[in-house]
Amino acid sequence: MAAKREPIQYENASAEVRAVYDDIMASRKTDRINDFWKVLAHDPATLRRIWANIKEVMGPGALDPLTKELLYVAVSATNGCRYCIASHGAAARKKGMTEAQYSELLAIVGLANETNRLVTALDVAVDPAFL
Amino acid sequence: MAAKREPIQYENASAEVRAVYDDIMASRKTDRINDFWKVLAHDPATLRRIWANIKEVMGPGALDPLTKELLYVAVSATNGCRYCIASHGAAARKKGMTEAQYSELLAIVGLANETNRLVTALDVAVDPAFL
Amino acid sequence: MAAKREPIQYENASAEVRAVYDDIMASRKTDRINDFWKVLAHDPATLRRIWANIKEVMGPGALDPLTKELLYVAVSATNGCRYCIASHGAAARKKGMTEAQYSELLAIVGLANETNRLVTALDVAVDPAFL
Amino acid sequence: MAAKREPIQYENASAEVRAVYDDIMASRKTDRINDFWKVLAHDPATLRRIWANIKEVMGPGALDPLTKELLYVAVSATNGCRYCIASHGAAARKKGMTEAQYSELLAIVGLANETNRLVTALDVAVDPAFL
Amino acid sequence: MAAKREPIQYENASAEVRAVYDDIMASRKTDRINDFWKVLAHDPATLRRIWANIKEVMGPGALDPLTKELLYVAVSATNGCRYCIASHGAAARKKGMTEAQYSELLAIVGLANETNRLVTALDVAVDPAFL
Amino acid sequence: MAAKREPIQYENASAEVRAVYDDIMASRKTDRINDFWKVLAHDPATLRRIWANIKEVMGPGALDPLTKELLYVAVSATNGCRYCIASHGAAARKKGMTEAQYSELLAIVGLANETNRLVTALDVAVDPAFL
Numbered sequence: 149m150a151a152k153r154e155p156i157q158y159e160n161a162s163a164e165v166r167a168v169y170d171d172i173m174a175s176r177k178t179d180r181i182n183d184f185w186k187v188l189a190h191d192p193a194t195l196r197r198i199w200a201n202i203k204e205v206m207g208p209g210a211l212d213p214l215t216k217e218l219l220y221v222a223v224s225a226t227n228g229c230r231y232c233i234a235s236h237g238a239a240a241r242k243k244g245m246t247e248a249q250y251s252e253l254l255a256i257v258g259l260a261n262e263t264n265r266l267v268t269a270l271d272v273a274v275d276p277a278f279l
Numbered sequence: 280m281a282a283k284r285e286p287i288q289y290e291n292a293s294a295e296v297r298a299v300y301d302d303i304m305a306s307r308k309t310d311r312i313n314d315f316w317k318v319l320a321h322d323p324a325t326l327r328r329i330w331a332n333i334k335e336v337m338g339p340g341a342l343d344p345l346t347k348e349l350l351y352v353a354v355s356a357t358n359g360c361r362y363c364i365a366s367h368g369a370a371a372r373k374k375g376m377t378e379a380q381y382s383e384l385l386a387i388v389g390l391a392n393e394t395n396r397l398v399t400a401l402d403v404a405v406d407p408a409f410l
Numbered sequence: 411m412a413a414k415r416e417p418i419q420y421e422n423a424s425a426e427v428r429a430v431y432d433d434i435m436a437s438r439k440t441d442r443i444n445d446f447w448k449v450l451a452h453d454p455a456t457l458r459r460i461w462a463n464i465k466e467v468m469g470p471g472a473l474d475p476l477t478k479e480l481l482y483v484a485v486s487a488t489n490g491c492r493y494c495i496a497s498h499g500a501a502a503r504k505k506g507m508t509e510a511q512y513s514e515l516l517a518i519v520g521l522a523n524e525t526n527r528l529v530t531a532l533d534v535a536v537d538p539a540f541l
Numbered sequence: 542m543a544a545k546r547e548p549i550q551y552e553n554a555s556a557e558v559r560a561v562y563d564d565i566m567a568s569r570k571t572d573r574i575n576d577f578w579k580v581l582a583h584d585p586a587t588l589r590r591i592w593a594n595i596k597e598v599m600g601p602g603a604l605d606p607l608t609k610e611l612l613y614v615a616v617s618a619t620n621g622c623r624y625c626i627a628s629h630g631a632a633a634r635k636k637g638m639t640e641a642q643y644s645e646l647l648a649i650v651g652l653a654n655e656t657n658r659l660v661t662a663l664d665v666a667v668d669p670a671f672l
Numbered sequence: 673m674a675a676k677r678e679p680i681q682y683e684n685a686s687a688e689v690r691a692v693y694d695d696i697m698a699s700r701k702t703d704r705i706n707d708f709w710k711v712l713a714h715d716p717a718t719l720r721r722i723w724a725n726i727k728e729v730m731g732p733g734a735l736d737p738l739t740k741e742l743l744y745v746a747v748s749a750t751n752g753c754r755y756c757i758a759s760h761g762a763a764a765r766k767k768g769m770t771e772a773q774y775s776e777l778l779a780i781v782g783l784a785n786e787t788n789r790l791v792t793a794l795d796v797a798v799d800p801a802f803l
Numbered sequence: 804m805a806a807k808r809e810p811i812q813y814e815n816a817s818a819e820v821r822a823v824y825d826d827i828m829a830s831r832k833t834d835r836i837n838d839f840w841k842v843l844a845h846d847p848a849t850l851r852r853i854w855a856n857i858k859e860v861m862g863p864g865a866l867d868p869l870t871k872e873l874l875y876v877a878v879s880a881t882n883g884c885r886y887c888i889a890s891h892g893a894a895a896r897k898k899g900m901t902e903a904q905y906s907e908l909l910a911i912v913g914l915a916n917e918t919n920r921l922v923t924a925l926d927v928a929v930d931p932a933f934l
Contacts, residue, residue: 151499152672153401180408184394187401191513197597198394198520204590205386210379215346216387219353223391225793226357228490228883231398232391233793234409237806248341251846254793255336256347258853260354260363262786263315263329267362269749269757269778270284270318277311278365279545282761283934322775328859329782335852356531359621359752364531368544382584385531389591393524400487400495400516410807413892414803415663442670446656449663453906459728460656460913466721467648472641477608478649481615485653488619490883493660494653496671510603517598518609522616522625525577525591529624532546532580539573540627541676618924621752626924630675644715647924651722655917662880662888662909677925704932708918711925722918729910734903739870740911743877747915750881755922756915758933772865779860780871784878784887787839787853791886794808794842801835802889 155186165189168199175203182235214243218253225257286317296320299330306334313366345374349384356388417448427451430461437465444497476505480515487519548579558582561592568596575628607636611646618650679710689713692723699727706759738767742777749781810841820844823854830858837890869898873908880912 158169158181168189169181188195206216217240224232237250289300289312299320300312319326337347348371355363368381376384420431420443430451431443450457468478479502486494499512551562551574561582562574581588599609610633617625630643638646682693682705692713693705712719730740741764748756761774813824813836823844824836843850861871872895879887892905 183403183406184398187403194513194517201390205390209383211383219384219387220391222350222353223357223388224395225789226354227395228792229395229398230795231403231405232395234405238409251849252340252342253350254790255849256350257354258786258790259332259336260351261789262782264355264358264360264363265749265785266778266782267315267360268752271754272315272318272362274362274365275314278369325775325779356527359530361533382587385528386587389524389528392527393520396487396523397516397520399490402492445665445668446660449665456906456910463652467652471645473645481646481649482653484612484615485619485650486657488616489657491657491660493665493667494657496667500671508603514602514604515612518612519616521594521598522613526617526620526622526625529577529622534576534580534624536624536627537576540631618920621923623926644718647921648718651917651921654920655913658880658916659909659913661883664885707927707930708922711927725914729914733907735907743908743911744915746874746877747881747912748919750878751919753919753922755927755929756919758929762933776864776866777874780874781878783856783860784875788879788882788884788887791839791884796838796842796886798886798889799838802893
């Protein structure tokens with residue numbers, strides 16, 4: 149039995165999976181489905197659930213769409229998820245992220261990871277003004 | 280010898296440390312210094328270096344000041360740095376972050392941490408379109 | 411000097427290393443040694459120590475063998491260790507893990523990583539009932 | 542403005558929030574709501590979404606309920622989320638986790654975190670047999 | 673049932689646990705046992721196993737004792753383990769760590785956490801010269 | 804637009820970037836520049852800033868140069884940064900790290916990652932003696 153799950157292409161997908169693929173393409177106004185979804189499709193319940201979460205959380209709200217993608221990239225860079233940096237970096241570029249903005253994002257991510265460790269190691273108590 | 284470094288107050292600080300404190304207060308237009316800096320002050324070279332980095336990275340650039348603070352909070356929440364979430368959350372609020380925006384930020388941070396693990400465990404290859 | 415440590419095959423291994431290889435194969439009823447052990451073999455003391463730990467911790471106990479492998483995979487997915495997910499995922503399959511169980515495990519790992527960040531960022535105090 | 546979100550008690554909650562609280566209590570056959578939910582309640586959309594996810598992922602499925610809680614605890618221990626270890630540890634105890642099983646879980650979590658780093662540092666390639 | 677494991681004092685410990693306590697005190701030339709061991713004592717097998725590992729790994733070897741403690745502190749600061757930073761920081765001080773050395777260690781830990789993220793996000797390929 | 808940043812070679816670099824490259828080669832007494840710097844060079848301000856930090860933090864100080872590289876490797880192994888382990892491992896070898904020392908470092912990194920999780924999960928309070 150192969151452990152590695154291969155992407156399930158549209159033509160081989162079940163009706164349940166195709167319904168999610170269709171919604172992704174319609175929502176994102178594209179005819180391409182990322183491999184993340186095609187691999188998740190081996191487990192249709194999770195495919196449907198994660199897509200519903202992404203759609204709700206990354207949809208219109210209090211933050212503008214570009215800021216939301218930048219936050220996604222920042223978390224992914226902190227966790228070292230290469231695929232997630234690439235896919236959400238591409239989404240951010242599509243929504244207008246410039247190279248200068250990306251460079252600045254990386255500088256912040258790096259610096260925050262640095263100061264996070266200094267603060268933790270020095271066990272600094274939260275200033276009363278922040279509570 | 281006490282291992283725990285207590286915050287060094289302005290009146291007890293060396294001239295070298297006071298110069299950094301003065302620059303922090305002037306740059307931030309405040310008369311309060313966070314305890315992070317006062318604890319870092321036991322090592323004046325690091326105090327000076329980290330402040331110089333923060334000033335450059337978090338200063339005017341390609342991203343607006345609020346977005347920069349939001350990114351700092353997102354990284355800190357991913358790393359579990361309680362102090363950093365509190366201090367940069369306060370800075371973000373000062374720069375206009377609403378509660379609705381903060382809630383949305385947390386939702387993105389949580390979701391990105393979830394999908395980061397799914398992607399990694401499923402070992403999804405980066406789509407050629409993202410390279 | 412090459413930094414990369416190549417796997418040490420049985421025929422090239424010292425008597426000390428062979429003794430560990432033999433015990434691994436006997437314990438696991440297999441004639442294959444994973445490359446993890448063959449690379450660790452450059453440091454026979456660590457090879458012996460880690461194998462002794464694995465044998466004790468993953469051996470018969472209060473949890474059934476499949477549950478133990480699932481826990482190993484869950485930690486490895488959280489840490490992003492590709493090799494560990496693959497090797498302990500294979501071990502779990504050998505002990506009966508179905509694809510539906512694996513999908514469910516991944517869903518839990520993802521969700522726990524999400525709520526862990528929400529809880530931390532919101533700085534929720536532990537309910538007295540849990541202490 | 543206070544940054545810290547205080548738990549919202551049932552009597553002060555909106556109808557939307559009460560509906561989720563009611564569903565949590567009915568699903569879990571309890572009259573107590575953990576503070577995690579009461580703090581999340583400041584953002585009703587996230588409260589509803591996370592509870593729907595937890596209910597689906599942690600509900601009946603291919604893995605037994607105790608194993609699911611053990612996996613949650615294992616991830617939380619790896620991420621250092623004190624609240625999550627306490628709350629899901631309590632849930633696991635309610636579902637039958639013995640102290641011997643908990644000790645064994647911790648041993649596995651510790652060991653997996655150890656070998657994850659050895660594997661990563663030694664950059665061991667995934668054995669073809671695992672692919 | 674209380675979930676929290678209280679430290680087991682010497683006078684209340686089983687013979688098996690006392691044997692480990694005695695060995696810790698003899699090896700470390702002290703009459704004090706850290707609470708880590710007293711809490712681990714609820715699970716005598718893990719107490720014995722972890723102590724045996726610590727004794728072997730942290731004992732005399734190719735690196736000097738102070739360097740070994742510094743490495744322990746650096747990992748603990750990266751993981752945000754407050755107890756571990758405090759206990760191994762104390763051990764390092766006992767073995768001669770100066771405040772200037774500790775400050776330098778923290779600076780390295782912070783900077784490495786920063787550059788680790790930059791490298792990962794930028795997906796830099798390993799230079800052939802390093803392989 | 805290609806997302807992936809290719810290394811910028813010396814002959815194609817701006818005067819600002821060349822100045823940093825020249826300083827790296829002069830400081831390290833080498834005529835080779837690692838790809839990390841060549842990729843960072845797309846953002847000259849960050850290239851200059853990170854190099855200035857590395858030069859200050861990794862330069863002569865209270866810890867000897869080899870110990871500093873070992874600490875860098877330990878953090879990188881904990882974070883799973885393959886490039887960083889390779890590049891700082893190479894630097895450590897150049898400064899005298901033996902294979903036995905590297906094996907010992909890895910053993911400490913692994914063990915610290917193990918005990919960090921045990922301590923966190925067991926929620927051990929810091930011994931008063933360590934404060």
